[in-house]
Amino acid sequence: MNIVKGLIIKDLLNLKNYMKSILCIIVFYILLSFINNDLGSFLTVFIPICFGMIGISSFNYDNLSKSDEYILTFPTTRKNIVKSRYLYIIVLTLVGTILGFVLSIIIQNMMQSTSTNIGEILALSIGAFSGMTIVQAVQIPIMYKFGAEKGRIIQMITIVAVMLIASGIIALIVKIFPISIESFFFILQGYEITIATAIIIYLISYKVSLKIFSKKEI
Amino acid sequence: MENILEINNLCKKYESFELQNVNLCVPKGMIMGLIGENGAGKTTTIKSILNIIKADSGNIKVFNLDIKDNDEEIKEDIGVVLDDCFLSEYLTPLDINKIMKNIYKKWDEQIYFKYIDSFKLPKNKISKDFSNGMKMKLKIAVALSHHPKLLILDEPTSGLDPVARSEILDIFQEFIQDEEHAILVSSHITTDLEHIADYITFINEGKIVFTRPKDELLENYGIVKCGEKEFNTIEKNDYIKYKKNRYEYEILVENKVEFKKKYDIEVIDKPTIEEIMLIYIKGVK
Structure with a gap:
C-alpha cells in the first residue's frame, strides 16, 4: 500500500506547480460570483469539474517525462499503478467538490442572502461530483488505451458521445415510463442512488483500465 | 561463478x-x-x-x-x-x-x-x-x-x-x-x-x-592493415570480417598472435571496441 501512497504523492507534488494558476482561477470566479450576484452556485459545479480535469492531466505529466515507463521499474504491480491513479483522481474531484460546496455557502452568507439554500447547493455538489466521476470513468480507460497524446482527442469525442447517450437514455426512460423529466431528476436526487451509481461505474472503469494496462506494452 | x-x-x-x-x-x-x-x-x-x-x-x-x-x-x-x-x-x-x-x-x-x-x-x-x-x-x-x-x-x-x-x-x-x-x-x-x-x-x-x-577483445583481437595483394593471400577462416577502405584493407582477426605466426603482414593494430564494432557492422566476410 505504501507504493500506492508514493505514486499518489508523486501526482500531488506534480500538482503544486500549477497550484498558483488554480488559485488564481478560483479567486477570479469568486470575484465573478460577487459581481454577478450569482449565489455561488456556479462555483459549486465549476470547482469539482476543474479539479477533475486536473486529475486527468496527471496522464499528460507522466507522458511528458515518460514517467509511465519509469514507474514500471518500481517494485510494484500494474494493479497498484492503476489503483493509485483512480484513487488520486476521485479524491481530487472530491476535494474540489467539498471546496466548491464550502465556498458557495460562504459566498451566500457573505452576500447576506436572506435564504441560504444549503439543500440546493448540496444537490448541485453531488450532481457535479457524480457527473464528473462518470465522465472520468470513461476518460481514464481511454487514456490507458490510447495514451495521453491520442487520448485527448478521443476524450473530447467521447465526452460528447457520453452526453448524447446519457440524454438519449433519459429521454427513453421518460418516454417508456410514465414520468416527467422533472420527476426523473427528482428520483436522481436520492443522493445515495446517484453517488452509488457513479461509484459503481467508476469501479467498473477501474477493472477495464486494469485489463487494458496489464496487457499494454510501453 | x-x-x-x-x-x-x-x-x-x-x-x-x-x-x-x-x-x-x-x-x-x-x-x-x-x-x-x-x-x-x-x-x-x-x-x-x-x-x-x-x-x-x-x-x-x-x-x-x-x-x-x-x-x-x-x-x-x-x-x-x-x-x-x-x-x-x-x-x-x-x-x-x-x-x-x-x-x-x-x-x-x-x-x-x-x-x-x-x-x-x-x-x-x-x-x-x-x-x-x-x-x-x-x-x-x-x-x-x-x-x-x-x-x-x-x-x-x-x-x-x-x-x-x-x-x-x-x-x-x-x-x-x-x-x-x-x-x-x-x-x-x-x-x-x-x-x-x-x-x-x-x-x-x-x-x-x-x-x-573485455581484456580478451582488447588484447587478443587485432586489426590487420594491408593492401589488396596481401589480402588475397589470407584464408577466409583466418579473419572475422574485413572492410575495404580507399587505400587499404582493414581486417578484423580474433587472435593477432596466431595470425602473425601464419602470415607475414607487418601492421596489426590493437583495436578499440568501437573499431571492432564498426568492422562487425560495416565489414563483409
Missing part, C-alpha cells in the same frame, strides 16, 4: 524488428557492457529484463528468480537508469525523496542526500532547470539509494562532461567492489565501457554477436 542475471533464448517480435534468441549472463562482481547501434535491441533487452515488455519466448532470471513470478521482489533490489525516462521534470530532488521513500522498502535518505550533495545538485530546484549532466546525476543518485544489488543502466553517461563521467564511472566501479553486486550497462559511448566493463556483449540487428571478456 554465480550469475545475478541470466537471459535464456529471449525472443521478441515487432513489426519491423525482432530480438532473436538472446542469451546473456551477468556474474556477480562484474560489469557487463552492452554495445550496439541504435535500434540494435539494447533497450528492448533491458525492458524485457524489467518486465516492461513481455517476451514472446525464453526466460529471464534475476537473483536466480524468474522475473515472471517474482517481479516485485526482484525490482526491490534493482537500481535503474533509463535513457530518457524519469519522474517529471517539475519535481525537485527533495520531492523525489518524498516519493521514493514510499516506493522502495530499503530507500536510504542519507545515502540519497549524500549523492545529491556530492553531485552538487540543488535540493530545492526543479530538475527542469538542470543541465543534462545534472539530470543524469539525479537519475543515478536515485538508482543507487535503495541498496540495489543489480544496476541496470541504459546510456548512463550520455550528456555528461568528461569530469562528471569519470566521477560516475568511479561510483560504478565502487559499486561492484564487494563482489555481490553487478551492473548491466548499455552505451554507445564505447570508450566508457572500455574503462569499466569486465565483459562486452555486442548486439546487432536483434542478435547477440558475441560476449567476451
Whole structure:
C-alpha cells in the first residue's frame, strides 16, 4: 500500500506547480460570483469539474517525462499503478467538490442572502461530483488505451458521445415510463442512488483500465 | 561463478524488428557492457529484463528468480537508469525523496542526500532547470539509494562532461567492489565501457554477436592493415570480417598472435571496441 501512497504523492507534488494558476482561477470566479450576484452556485459545479480535469492531466505529466515507463521499474504491480491513479483522481474531484460546496455557502452568507439554500447547493455538489466521476470513468480507460497524446482527442469525442447517450437514455426512460423529466431528476436526487451509481461505474472503469494496462506494452 | 542475471533464448517480435534468441549472463562482481547501434535491441533487452515488455519466448532470471513470478521482489533490489525516462521534470530532488521513500522498502535518505550533495545538485530546484549532466546525476543518485544489488543502466553517461563521467564511472566501479553486486550497462559511448566493463556483449540487428571478456577483445583481437595483394593471400577462416577502405584493407582477426605466426603482414593494430564494432557492422566476410 505504501507504493500506492508514493505514486499518489508523486501526482500531488506534480500538482503544486500549477497550484498558483488554480488559485488564481478560483479567486477570479469568486470575484465573478460577487459581481454577478450569482449565489455561488456556479462555483459549486465549476470547482469539482476543474479539479477533475486536473486529475486527468496527471496522464499528460507522466507522458511528458515518460514517467509511465519509469514507474514500471518500481517494485510494484500494474494493479497498484492503476489503483493509485483512480484513487488520486476521485479524491481530487472530491476535494474540489467539498471546496466548491464550502465556498458557495460562504459566498451566500457573505452576500447576506436572506435564504441560504444549503439543500440546493448540496444537490448541485453531488450532481457535479457524480457527473464528473462518470465522465472520468470513461476518460481514464481511454487514456490507458490510447495514451495521453491520442487520448485527448478521443476524450473530447467521447465526452460528447457520453452526453448524447446519457440524454438519449433519459429521454427513453421518460418516454417508456410514465414520468416527467422533472420527476426523473427528482428520483436522481436520492443522493445515495446517484453517488452509488457513479461509484459503481467508476469501479467498473477501474477493472477495464486494469485489463487494458496489464496487457499494454510501453 | 554465480550469475545475478541470466537471459535464456529471449525472443521478441515487432513489426519491423525482432530480438532473436538472446542469451546473456551477468556474474556477480562484474560489469557487463552492452554495445550496439541504435535500434540494435539494447533497450528492448533491458525492458524485457524489467518486465516492461513481455517476451514472446525464453526466460529471464534475476537473483536466480524468474522475473515472471517474482517481479516485485526482484525490482526491490534493482537500481535503474533509463535513457530518457524519469519522474517529471517539475519535481525537485527533495520531492523525489518524498516519493521514493514510499516506493522502495530499503530507500536510504542519507545515502540519497549524500549523492545529491556530492553531485552538487540543488535540493530545492526543479530538475527542469538542470543541465543534462545534472539530470543524469539525479537519475543515478536515485538508482543507487535503495541498496540495489543489480544496476541496470541504459546510456548512463550520455550528456555528461568528461569530469562528471569519470566521477560516475568511479561510483560504478565502487559499486561492484564487494563482489555481490553487478551492473548491466548499455552505451554507445564505447570508450566508457572500455574503462569499466569486465565483459562486452555486442548486439546487432536483434542478435547477440558475441560476449567476451573485455581484456580478451582488447588484447587478443587485432586489426590487420594491408593492401589488396596481401589480402588475397589470407584464408577466409583466418579473419572475422574485413572492410575495404580507399587505400587499404582493414581486417578484423580474433587472435593477432596466431595470425602473425601464419602470415607475414607487418601492421596489426590493437583495436578499440568501437573499431571492432564498426568492422562487425560495416565489414563483409
